[in-house]
Each structure stands twice: as C-alpha cells, then as structure tokens.
Amino acid sequence: MKKNNILLLVNNLDIVKDLKEESNITFLFPVSEFSVGFERTFRVEEIPEGFIFVNRILDNEGIEKFKKFIGALPSNIKGIVFDDVGVLNVLLKVNLNITKILFLNHLNCNYESVNAYLDFVDSVVVSTDITIEEIDEILKKAKKPVVLYTFGHINIMYSRRTLLTNYNNHFKKDVPTIADLTEKISGKKFKAQESIYGTVIYTNEPFNGLELRNRENVLFNLINMTFFTNEKMLEIIKSDSNLEDKYPYKYL
Numbered sequence: 001m002k003k004n005n006i007l008l009l010v011n012n013l014d015i016v017k018d019l020k021e022e023s024n025i026t027f028l029f030p031v032s033e034f035s036v037g038f039e040r041t042f043r044v045e046e047i048p049e050g051f052i053f054v055n056r057i058l059d060n061e062g063i064e065k066f067k068k069f070i071g072a073l074p075s076n077i078k079g080i081v082f083d084d085v086g087v088l089n090v091l092l093k094v095n096l097n098i099t100k101i102l103f104l105n106h107l108n109c110n111y112e113s114v115n116a117y118l119d120f121v122d123s124v125v126v127s128t129d130i131t132i133e134e135i136d137e138i139l140k141k142a143k144k145p146v147v148l149y150t151f152g153h154i155n156i157m158y159s160r161r162t163l164l165t166n167y168n169n170h171f172k173k174d175v176p177t178i179a180d181l182t183e184k185i186s187g188k189k190f191k192a193q194e195s196i197y198g199t200v201i202y203t204n205e206p207f208n209g210l211e212l213r214n215r216e217n218v219l220f221n222l223i224n225m226t227f228f229t230n231e232k233m234l235e236i237i238k239s240d241s242n243l244e245d246k247y248p249y250k251y252l
Helices: 014-018 060-071 085-091 111-118 132-141 163-171 210-214 230-238
Strands: 006-009 025-030 050-054 077-082 099-102 123-126 146-152 155-159 178-182 189-195 198-203 218-224
Touching: 006 146, 006 230, 014 230, 025 077, 060 085, 077 085, 085 099, 111 123, 111 132, 123 218, 132 146, 146 210, 163 189, 210 218, 218 230
Parallel strands: 006 025, 006 218, 025 050, 050 077, 077 099, 099 123, 123 146, 146 218
Antiparallel strands: 155 198, 178 189, 189 198
8 A cells, every 4th residue: 555755854864874765755854043852953054855844933033043044045955844933924925945834733633724724835734632533534625735743752842941951950950951751740751852942842652643654635744753763763664564562652
C-alpha cells in the first residue's frame, strides 16, 4: 500500500545523509534564533535543501528580525512550518515562492477551522487531540491537502520563561536543561528542553499515528525525531509495521 510523503523534523545532519536516497522524505530544520524546544538548531547557511521550522512566539523585536531573515532566504529553502500568527502576517506581505504550513499546537481540531486557515496558507498540521474518526472527517472535507502529525513526542506546553533555570535558582537545584521530569501528585512523567528562548515540555512517550501513513488528501506525514537516535528513527521510518508493540501511545 502506498505511503505518503514524510516531513521529518531532524535533530542532526547525519540523518539527512542516512536518508538522502529516500525520495519521499523532506527534511524540516528547526532554525536558530526562531525555534525553541530543541537540543540542536540550524543556521540557515548550513541547511541543505528542505523546510525550516519557526516555533518561537515572537515579540516586536523578534518580528523585525524575522522580517530581515525571511527577506534573505536562500533558494534551497522550499518551505516553512510555523505556529505564530504574527509570522503569518509577515509571510502574507512578502512574495515568497515557498510552501507555507501553519502548525498551531493543539488547535485545528475540525474541518471548519482547518479550511479557514487554508485560505491563507498552503497547508496546516491537524491537531493530535482528536479521534481518528475526526481526522478522517477533516481529510474528507479539507479544501487542500493537510499535514498529519504521525510520530514523535508532543509539545504539550511552551513558556518563554526559562523554567528549569528559574527552578534551579530558587531551590538551589541542578536540573539540566534537557530533563526527564515527574509530576509528584499524579506521578506522570514528562520531558523538557530549555534554551535562552524558553522551555518546552513534551510528552514522556512518543505519539504513534503510523497507521495514518496511507490516508488521502495528505500533503505530509510529520515525524518528529526529537529525543530519538538516528538508529531508532531509521527503524521507525523504514518499517512497514505500525510498531504498536514498541510505541503504543496513539490517537484518541
């Protein structure tokens, strides 16, 4: 059965070399200064052909920097994935021949909101917080092909504060900026990444929607390799199985 094209959110350049012969994979790079929640970001000049990921919530100064950045974008950058409506406002005012994908974490939960945003962008990432039946309804009624988050840890919270550093300073602790956390009351576990731009909290277990790799009206299946080694990511991408025995966390 045919599998859709993959948009792979990468954390190193070696994975690009490992998968360079795979024609159905487009690489997505978290870009320096405009991305948060990643151990590794990339300067635009070191990015081979692919898409860039911009997920910082930008203030006025950040928006002005982004205007200059996007105005000098090299031709090897074929698309942008972003989650700030301020970024969308900038993109609507410049003439860029690139694919524009809006990724609103935990939003775009129905076909009406999806279609409303599709008037302004080429595609949107569908929420992971809905049932598979609701996803299929969106795929049936979306006016353009959409992106499905298909595998990886989910960003469940983003703060512009350096939460881990603040905690360390207040309680005289030494929690690293990439940390496994446990919420004491519920016992639930999470993963955290902090940089100078803020802190992102992720699910402890990866989200597994690999069964959605062959749906119609899909531009990309988005796979996020944050917290994954190249070896494990290659297994996930190349497997014909949905790997439910290893990664059981799925759509609702």
